[in-house]
Amino acid sequence: METKFVYSFEEGNQAMREILGGKGANLAQMKHMGLPVPAGFTISTQACAEYYGNNKKLPQPIISQIEEYMLKLEQSSQKKFADPKNPLLVSVRSGARVSMPGMMDTILNLGLNDEVLEGLAKKTKNRRFALDSYRRFIQMFSNVVMGMDCKDFEDIIENVKKSKGIELDVELDEADLENIIKQFKQYYRYHKKCEFPSSPKVQLIEAVEAVFRSRNTPRAIYYRQLNDIPSDWGTAVNVQMMVFGNMGKQSGTGVLFTRNASTGENNLFGEFLMNAQGEDVVAGIRTPSPIADLNKIMPKIYEKLKKICDILENHYKDMQDVEFTVEEGKLYILQTRNGKRTPFAALKIACDLVSEGKISKQEAVQMIDPNSLDALLHPRFDKQKLEKLSPIASGLAASPGAACGKVVFCSKDAIYGAQNGDKVVLVRSETSPEDIEGMNSAQGVLTMRGGMTSHAAVVARGMGKCCICGCAGIKVDEEKNFVEISGKKYTKGDYISLDGLTGNVYGEAISTVDAKISGYFKTIMDWADEIARLKVRANADTPRDARQAVCFGAKGVGLCRTEHMFFDSDRIRVMRQMIVSETEKQRKDALNKLLPIQQKDFEKIYEALEEKPVTIRLLDPPLHEFVPQKRPQQERLAQDMGVSLDEIKSRVKSLREFNPMMGHRGCRLAITYPEIAVMQTTAIINAAINVSKKHPDWNLVPEIMIPLVGDVKELQHVKKVIVKTADSLIKSTKIKLKYVVGTMIEVPRAALTANEIAKDAEFFSFGTNDLTQMTYGLSRDDSSKFLKDYYSKKIYEHDPFSKLDKDGVGKLVEIASELGRKTRPNICLGVCGEHGADPESIEFFDSIGLDYVSCSPYRVPVARLAAAQASIKNKNLRIL
């Protein structure tokens, strides 16, 4: 049997989105619901694939089916395509499964030529309308199908208006329009070296092919990549009988949302224009009227429209974005789809729909895009103020939030500024681990170089700090202490503002407001927690992070990176002494200085979490990250240690590694220097003892985590050191403190031998960042350079560090979970990589039954919502 490529609206329905595209499926659905939809048909997404498979030419069988359905359309409309006596005009519109910017959208009035024009004029007794339709068609076809610049056509119209001294399109008379049409055609002939196609059939096929072609524009490709839309999803094409909003005073056209897209309030929200076609509303030449005014002009139409909106909302169970046209007093619905809305409006609408009884809590939770919450979680600029300003530069929106402060160019100045109560913005060519304290002291960070996974970006996201990276338009001169932006120099103390949501930089101070979870946001989050099986913890390295995490609803700390506690300027000096120590004695002396500092931090973190679990990871990064690379700091360290600069230099050199990511780090440090593990265990256990004494009713159970284990023997060795230290400390008090020892699973070998490792690990925490690096053999710090080629050549659809690779890395996580549970059925399994905040990855983690994900505090609400959605999708529901 021949494949079916064309479907009339009567043949389709809402569920056929994959074949008909979103627009086509909804048109068919509305037809079924008896709504006033002009007749038409949809050419399927499979036809698109055939087009590409056939060397970008529409195969004959598809053309035949289109012709067949045009005949049917002629019958149902009782008009005839290309027939001047009773002409059928159609619109041709794209309709992908998800709509994409950059894709061809609409051609109206297709089917006109010089003869049909005259027929239409005669039949409608409105020659001006016919001419207006014809000039619109030529313009749209030339632009959208033939790729000519729209502006050139607008210029022709402008010149005609100028020469007549008129301002509005509606003031153009028939002669003017005839003149314009003539000039359009001349212009077309001049550029295309051929006549404008007069055959409606040719126009139709060309238009269909143009829609298919447009899904491969660079903008559409970029959009798919950005939004994780598979590149092989085709688009459909809708061909529909024209109805005319430009047929006179009883005609008009408009777009509306069934609720306020900005605030979520339950009122029709939109605009319309009388005597106009669709594009006039968007073009902004005539100012459209608010939708409420339609009630005054055509109250019956308004009532009917309102009723249809209700029907659509009830049916789709969501706020709708509706296009309509009124042709000589008759209302037509041209499109409906779920309406885009601000994150705030989304929360209110979801809650309202529940209280209106239209949807369940589960459906409400499913309606919100978890990633959209990001915008609600960081300090923001006042939107109204922002709209009046122009950015002076623009970079990668690496970490959301808003920052405003005085420019500083080094961490020292940032820290000094913060200590003196100044708000500062740290501007650097790029940041290094030495900048962490400076970044922490600053309101936000702006770098000239580095991508979405650069040091600045990753650290800032972890801190929930606003950050714009890779802002190539600025020139930072750190030595002379200035930055040049758009030709203007900004020196230390000048105000700038960063919008981490857009990547825009502003050359003045803009005030910000803080985020909190309350109202509708809180309601949705509470529902999410009720539904989710997977728990959400936070990665928190400082007491401040820990408090923020609890505030955002974290159920514990899944990862406390103890090394981040050492970057503070006082501490790093002692840390450096520890590292360059030549003897165990020297090292122990330095560790003894670090012990009370670290213990105090742990106490504060336990206090913040109350008795919720806290997983503390022993020192992980290569030691060279801590030692100074620059001469002044090296000199200082030499002084502190009472050794020569040369000795310091040689020690720093000896720490250098070819591939530090796979070098002397993680548990390998504790194996070489067990005294570090002893100090850290002492701090963890003593802190827990102190806090337990203060809160005798708490059941505090510290979780000690050993990083980078690849072999059970590594784990056993380090665990022995921990247990010996911890048990002797606990024995010396009266407190009955419990603690557990577990491991990161972040090296493929650990996953493959997890049955062995589980013998000694009481929990696994999947470090999916490192696991991704090792599984792909891909250095996160180096990959951005060549991954862009991977995207452009369609080898990767997205960054494996942002979205978990289920086939490879995910397989290892699954293998390890199974092996681990086989050995220790009640083993606690969590994830603490960046993927713990990615909704799609969370869905996967839920599907394989992990116990929790852990992410940066500012992503906790995102993860909570994603966890609930995952539970629903995977039917891992806590309550139903």
Next chain:
Amino acid sequence: METKFVYSFEEGNQAMREILGGKGANLAQMKHMGLPVPAGFTISTQACAEYYGNNKKLPQPIISQIEEYMLKLEQSSQKKFADPKNPLLVSVRSGARVSMPGMMDTILNLGLNDEVLEGLAKKTKNRRFALDSYRRFIQMFSNVVMGMDCKDFEDIIENVKKSKGIELDVELDEADLENIIKQFKQYYRYHKKCEFPSSPKVQLIEAVEAVFRSRNTPRAIYYRQLNDIPSDWGTAVNVQMMVFGNMGKQSGTGVLFTRNASTGENNLFGEFLMNAQGEDVVAGIRTPSPIADLNKIMPKIYEKLKKICDILENHYKDMQDVEFTVEEGKLYILQTRNGKRTPFAALKIACDLVSEGKISKQEAVQMIDPNSLDALLHPRFDKQKLEKLSPIASGLAASPGAACGKVVFCSKDAIYGAQNGDKVVLVRSETSPEDIEGMNSAQGVLTMRGGMTSHAAVVARGMGKCCICGCAGIKVDEEKNFVEISGKKYTKGDYISLDGLTGNVYGEAISTVDAKISGYFKTIMDWADEIARLKVRANADTPRDARQAVCFGAKGVGLCRTEHMFFDSDRIRVMRQMIVSETEKQRKDALNKLLPIQQKDFEKIYEALEEKPVTIRLLDPPLHEFVPQKRPQQERLAQDMGVSLDEIKSRVKSLREFNPMMGHRGCRLAITYPEIAVMQTTAIINAAINVSKKHPDWNLVPEIMIPLVGDVKELQHVKKVIVKTADSLIKSTKIKLKYVVGTMIEVPRAALTANEIAKDAEFFSFGTNDLTQMTYGLSRDDSSKFLKDYYSKKIYEHDPFSKLDKDGVGKLVEIASELGRKTRPNICLGVCGEHGADPESIEFFDSIGLDYVSCSPYRVPVARLAAAQASIKNKNLRIL
């Protein structure tokens, strides 16, 4: 039931090696065979484990069993332990499953004290003999059990001899021996603060515990590690009735090999001493006589011994190392074991045993340690000359062979020297990739720094070039062109010699002889090839390597690393131009210059291999490895390119990576710069076309290999480039050339998704070096620094880069093989990492059914033999 820890010789047999140790099992076996073995029993290796499990004290049940068996021994010997009237003396000897140096070996005459001494004197009517036995016992017990220095006891004897003016021990009379015994006891008391133990029972238990203790001496631990003996294998202890070779003129003792251990000739080979105990033969104070002389002194004993040797050889089917004692004209056999022999002797003995009909070819092939062949494959020094010389320094024996030549300190001089027919030795602090050509030109390489896996070591092993690394005793001054060794300066042009087998450096010229496979060696290799299922290919990057590989019996080239072809000084300049090119045009120009050079190399390699398969890998390493880091070369490159030095510097800087091992390399290069893959494919295919034209009867099928694939889409993308290029070249000739495209599996993700990858890969080659790095998250270049802690703390037993980790890396290889075969049942599977030359790893690769291993040419015979042994063990026999 109580565990049995003690076995009389009658209760054991040869097969009980694991429980009884090698020595005990053989003693039991000889007992069964009716050979004259003095009665005794063995305390099992499990007792050893119990001892360690019981806090290093022998548990009471074991002591009871020992006492029980001592009673039995008294019955069978009709003597009584600790009874002066009819004393039973015993020897106590260790007996691990494999013998280890550093382990306590033997205590003779145990059971003596002052009273028993007198009883023994009376019973044997030989007081001198009794005194001699007593002083030997005190000396051995003090040394071996109590850890006192043997030399101190020898000094006492020496002083007595000096004061009497005598030279030989046998000249000591009874009074002298009494005097010595007195002084021994005084000395013991002084040092141990207690009396020498007089209770034979105490002596026995102390001796047993000392044996168990001795298996944890640093030397024994090191030996286990070096020889891959699991650290939890215990040792057994043998307690045996003494027979006395020191009882007078009709007594004696000796050791012999049933064949010549040095040449393999079929004659008894060994030595004996009359009127002596075992240790005298080894001690070297009296010169023993050659075994043949025994025929003159005691012809009947000699005949009997010869007959026993025949029986033992026939039984054990191997040359034996036998200890015997004659007590008053009666022959006793004290030990037999397979004798150690030189690699050459091993080959001859194996062949001879086959022709004598004693063993099969399979058994012969199993007798040879594949690793021992190494010594036969590299040029060697004349052994006799070497023995007369003293080394001036000693380093790590990183790559075997012998090198003799004039010292040079830089690659340029090495190349220049070689071009002028000089033999040179390259001496450097350490080598870098820029030294490759220099290393290739030199006879051998000596470095001051770097371990067994340093650049110099790895590259040299790959080249089959003699190399000594990490020779800390030398001081290299590369700027002033001298090296100081043992206080003497050697400047450019001075001769030195390197012995890569021992790590010794000599300060003069020593002539070398070349290796070849002939005679017995060839016979064994031919048998191995008949038996082996697994094929052996070679890693060969140059025509010279390829010829060497064929010479050593390689069945193809499994890995031709095209990058090594670019290190030649002319070529690297063009290569550098290619790398620093800013435009595709510049890059293509440089590639066009490289094309004919590479094509010529491929032609020569195909010619060398005749029609055997050649797998050529596309460019793999990060480009920064090729660009110059030093100013003069950078200046030169700037000149060559006609750009500024700053531009070169900035380009070199931009190529720098944090973790180059996981950076822009492998197929990632071909994705960014497809023109490189086009050039290489062109060279590969054109070369094959040319060679096929020259040899129309050959069926040449080039195998093109894509490195570092982690996702099938990477493979598809690069394969498309290759196929397009290759097909168009083939189309333009009349030759019907076939070629195949496959991939390295060296990234865990590739292994995990091998079912997908096999859709497009016609073969897999496991790159187990990289796969080990990624699976462990362990950088090969950085790990030596901390792996030593892993060995000392018993976390790793051996280097995972030398011996395949079956549990982790091996699991991935197995997963990938299964998945690959599921998609493509006839897929060709090989290994091209360093593990391809390791016998134990080869056994694993054979067990999972891979098709071939590939290793450096100089390891090919090792791998061929190992493959045959693997086939036998895994019953993967080709012929039976």
